[in-house]
Amino acid sequence: MKIRIAFLVVLVGGALLLGGSACINNEPVIKEWTKVIDEKKVHYMTIDGIMVHETDPAKQPLPDIVTPGNESCDAPSDAIVLFDGSAESFKNWTDTKGRETKWILKDRVMEPTKKSGLIQTKQEFGSCQLHIEWATPENVKGNGQGRGNSGVFLMSTYEIQILDSYENITYADGQAGALYGRSKPLVNASRKPGHWQSYDIIFHQPTFDKDGKVLRKATFTVLHNGVLIQDHCVLSGGTGWRGPHAATEYRPHPDKLPLQMQDHGNPVRFRNIWIRQL
Numbered sequence: 001m002k003i004r005i006a007f008l009v010v011l012v013g014g015a016l017l018l019g020g021s022a023c024i025n026n027e028p029v030i031k032e033w034t035k036v037i038d039e040k041k042v043h044y045m046t047i048d049g050i051m052v053h054e055t056d057p058a059k060q061p062l063p064d065i066v067t068p069g070n071e072s073c074d075a076p077s078d079a080i081v082l083f084d085g086s087a088e089s090f091k092n093w094t095d096t097k098g099r100e101t102k103w104i105l106k107d108r109v110m111e112p113t114k115k116s117g118l119i120q121t122k123q124e125f126g127s128c129q130l131h132i133e134w135a136t137p138e139n140v141k142g143n144g145q146g147r148g149n150s151g152v153f154l155m156s157t158y159e160i161q162i163l164d165s166y167e168n169i170t171y172a173d174g175q176a177g178a179l180y181g182r183s184k185p186l187v188n189a190s191r192k193p194g195h196w197q198s199y200d201i202i203f204h205q206p207t208f209d210k211d212g213k214v215l216r217k218a219t220f221t222v223l224h225n226g227v228l229i230q231d232h233c234v235l236s237g238g239t240g241w242r243g244p245h246a247a248t249e250y251r252p253h254p255d256k257l258p259l260q261m262q263d264h265g266n267p268v269r270f271r272n273i274w275i276r277q278l
């Protein structure tokens, strides 16, 4: 009997360890504390026992590498085409203040320029199915978070990380396909730098009560190059930066908001973006 119980403990412990902060549709255990470092308060968080932005793969194993198949996905008949390479569709986008964007349209592809800031749709969206294609620079510069960094922000708020994660190690919950700081991808399905990649995202927005408390958390299902990397993940909170080892909390927001892409100082290119409202 004793041996059996010990075996069970090992099994459950192992499952918890392997779970990491990849979302498996359960309610994660979140612990928070602060430490004073150089007279500054620094926030720390763990999700299911693993620190946010943990860099030690012994504590936060990196996702296995999977080689994706080829081919992308054209817009279905009922989708809203947000960008198809035409100058007309480029007019669907502005900067975050609704002014003309400093991103450029070149060879039917759009990309940020120096300090151009985020780009966003004129139209606002809530729950949706989104298809988006992106390519990090072929000419590799920088490393970790500094290499081919961008991001897709659903409702201008929840970031699915875009990063050149091909043979480029960074913390698991910040690599390509991570719900930044909240959930690492199940596997690493990255293509080589310069190659076109896709995300297919099914997003259900969070709901809030009249006092701004979360009634229903957001959920994400994400395919990266056709490979499932977030499996109906219940987003445990916000994805914003709150120091090196903590993420922002949910904050109430309107029912519909623009879709945004990040300018993180790297010329990440975009093409073929379409959305279906849910």
Ligand code: MG
Binding pocket: 149, 150, 151, 161, 162, 262, 264
């Ligand atoms: Mg980013």
